[in-house]
Amino acid sequence: MNGFFITATDTDVGKTIVAGGIAGVLRARGYDVGVYKPVQSGHLVKHRDGDATRLKALSNVDDPVEEICPYAAVEPLAPVLALNRSGQQVTLQDLRHHYERLAKKHDVMLVEGAGGLAVPYVEDGLVVDAAVMFGLPIIIVARPNLGTVNHTLLTISYAKGHGLQVAGVILSDYQKDIAGIAEQTNPSMIEQYSGVPVLGVIPHIENPRSREHVISIVEQSIEWSKLGKFQIKERGMKDESSSNRLESIGARRRPRI
Numbered sequence: 001m002n003g004f005f006i007t008a009t010d011t012d013v014g015k016t017i018v019a020g021g022i023a024g025v026l027r028a029r030g031y032d033v034g035v036y037k038p039v040q041s042g043h044l045v046k047h048r049d050g051d052a053t054r055l056k057a058l059s060n061v062d063d064p065v066e067e068i069c070p071y072a073a074v075e076p077l078a079p080v081l082a083l084n085r086s087g088q089q090v091t092l093q094d095l096r097h098h099y100e101r102l103a104k105k106h107d108v109m110l111v112e113g114a115g116g117l118a119v120p121y122v123e124d125g126l127v128v129d130a131a132v133m134f135g136l137p138i139i140i141v142a143r144p145n146l147g148t149v150n151h152t153l154l155t156i157s158y159a160k161g162h163g164l165q166v167a168g169v170i171l172s173d174y175q176k177d178i179a180g181i182a183e184q185t186n187p188s189m190i191e192q193y194s195g196v197p198v199l200g201v202i203p204h205i206e207n208p209r210s211r212e213h214v215i216s217i218v219e220q221s222i223e224w225s226k227l228g229k230f231q232i233k234e235r236g237m238k239d240e241s242s243s244n245r246l247e248s249i250g251a252r253r254r255p256r257i
Contacts, residue, residue: 002232003033003109004167005131007159008141009151011115014172015141016051017208019112020058021218022139024211026108027060031232034106035059037069038095038130039114039121041082045072055112058211063102070098078120090122092133099134108232111136117158128162137165137230142190144171144201146182149189156194168199168226175204197226 006019019035026033035055043050045065052069061068071090073082083090103109114121117128131138138159142152152169159166169190174183187198200222207213 002107003111003136004230005111005113005134005136005138006141007113007117007127007131007138007155009116009143009148009155011119013141013143014170014202015112016054016058017202017205017214018139018141018170018172018218019110020055021202021214022222023055023059023061023110024215025219026232028215032107033059033061034063034102034109035061035068036099036102036109036111038071038098038111039079039083039090040069040072041079041114042074042076043072044074045069051112054208057209058214059110060211063105067098067102070094079114080120080122083122092122092125092129095122095130096133109136117155117162128158128164131159131164132162137167139167139199140169140196141172142169144174144179144183144186148186149193152190153194156196166196167230168197169194170199170222171201173204174201197223199223199226 006015008015023033023035037052037055040050040052045052047053050072052065052072056063056065056068071083071088073086073088075082075085077085099111111134113127113131115127117126117131119127121127121130140152140155140159142148148171156166171187187201190196191198202217202221205214205217
């Protein structure tokens with residue numbers, strides 16, 4: 001399966017904007033992309049402010065939100081705790097079952113985790129265990145400000161220690177008017193000390209509910225050529241020469257949004 005697992009250095013960093021934005025850009029380019037948010041805590045699945053409904057809206061997929069996010073609990077707690085307190089016991093195999101059913105509909109899958117990789121997720125695993133199970137390269141979303149180098153390097157090291165392939169880092173919610181030396185130098189320092197590319201810096205988005213606005217910003221903010229080695233094959237394509245490459249996005253037509 002083609003795709004990426006979107007994780008972060010913390011909660012409320014911008015995973016949904018990144019996951020939904022990337023999905024929206026790729027779908028506008030003609031790729032058949034599905035999105036999956038296995039577990040959501042803090043909102044029930046259909047709540048308008050929940051990650052699942054926002055992910056569905058940004059990606060513009062037709063799949064029911066209940067398939068995009070099969071497990072949800074209203075309390076804003078670590079997912080496994082929130083699920084337990086709502087009477088739900090969920091395992092990694094449950095997440096795999098729903099993932100495989102959704103993935104059959106699409107050529108490419110973008111999976112959004114919860115918080116960071118070490119978050120207690122389900123009965124038998126952390127978020128990192130789910131990421132390993134799905135077998136997708138990961139994109140790490142991080143804050144742009146002071147302290148993010150440490151948080152990001154730790155996340156990268158933890159991911160690699162579990163055998164995950166780190167495709168890159170995206171810094172989110174950059175505010176130019178208050179940015180200082182730390183914000184200006186963090187991208188290069190992350191690349192220098194980790195060897196992992198910073199794929200882009202997404203600015204603060206004033207209207208995150210506007211799909212067109214978010215997709216436009218995400219497309220302009222990501223250096224797609226840095227993802228060039230990750231091939232996205234459309235269904236039926238078998239050899240490398242017929243594979244589409246993410247690096248070609250910048251050269252193709254503007255998305256229809």
